[in-house]
């Protein structure tokens with residue numbers, strides 16, 4: 001994930017800053033919720049540790065309405081600028097704890113300071129799932145990566161494996177092909193790929209991509225860097241690296257600690273994006289509305305974030321607590 005260096009005027013401070021709404025996460029959900037809420041004159045702090053979240057990792061987005069093609073960082077810039085234009089305070093930081101006070105406020109502790117908010121939107125998305133095989137941890141940064149779109153450029157004229165069958169694996173494989181990797185083995189542990197058909201068709205036409213099914217990674221070996229990857233069927237491939245693009249783990253820890261109900265590993269929300277904890281709303285990939293991994297999209301996140309922001313506005317209005 002892309003970590004941002006805080007700007008000089010954002011040094012950690014002991015002063016507790018007060019907001020109407022604390023939005024946790026700076027992906028498309030968090031930024032969209034911030035745009036809607038701040039445009040409704042709600043005082044918003046949007047706190048996130050990775051600029052753009054997963055969207056920030058996308059090299060090229062071709063399915064976000066209104067844009068033929070745009071990079072994830074460009075789209076993040078546009079959303080962040082729009083949120084700031086309406087008054088959102090953007091905080092580049094990691095939230096460690098959130099506690100509910102006796103007067104029904106939320107105390108948000110982060111490495112950039114402590115914030116108090118009357119309502120919360122949890123837009124914490126997900127992080128990469130690890131393979132969990134011997135050699136993986138040892139070779140992280142030495143041939144093992146979790147983001148092909150971020151690290152593809154290091155594999156020009158090299159041989160590389162992409163493990164995974166979803167859209168992130170597909171777009172990562174194509175990115176490696178684009179940068180001129182000599183050979184890309186795109187491996188799925190089952191006998192199919194889960195990604196959109198358009199990606200599979202594109203990969204099928206590339207000379208440097210070979211698609212292999214029923215290949216579950218069992219071990220990664222090398223000396224200083226990755227040299228060979230083994231599979232549970234007893235076969236192996238010589239390679240300079242491996243990208244594990246095998247899915248996303250939802251970031252539910254803050255929600256769990258707050259007492260939010262979890263359903264199938266995701267934050268349970270109702271049709272208005274409310275959690276079971278009064279004043280706490282949630283949106284995007286981390287919510288129970290996104291059950292099918294293929295539904296993890298910028299547009300679905302943005303839609304849920306809109307609902308979450310409008311519900312939070314209604315909640316704040318009902319309490320007549322807007323500053």
Ligand SMILES: Cc1cc2nc3c(=O)[nH]c(=O)nc-3n(C[C@H](O)[C@H](O)[C@H](O)COP(=O)(O)OP(=O)(O)OC[C@H]3O[C@@H](n4cnc5c(N)ncnc54)[C@H](O)[C@@H]3O)c2cc1C
Pocket residue numbers: 024025026027028029030047048049050051052053054055056057058059060061062063064093094095096123124125126127149168171251254283284285286295296297298299301
């Ligand atoms: C490589 C790649 C390519 C993709 N391409 C496309 C595409 O072309 N089109 C498309 O529609 N979708 C695409 N997606 C999927 C899309 O990016 C996601 O569905 C979307 O970003 C989810 O948005 P979100 O805001 O819910 O969560 P995320 O984008 O995951 O954002 C969550 C944010 O919360 C932050 N966070 C979590 N915990 C904390 C904490 N404790 N403190 C502070 N911050 C925290 C994270 O750091 C992150 O900034 C792609 C995803 C990847 C990985």
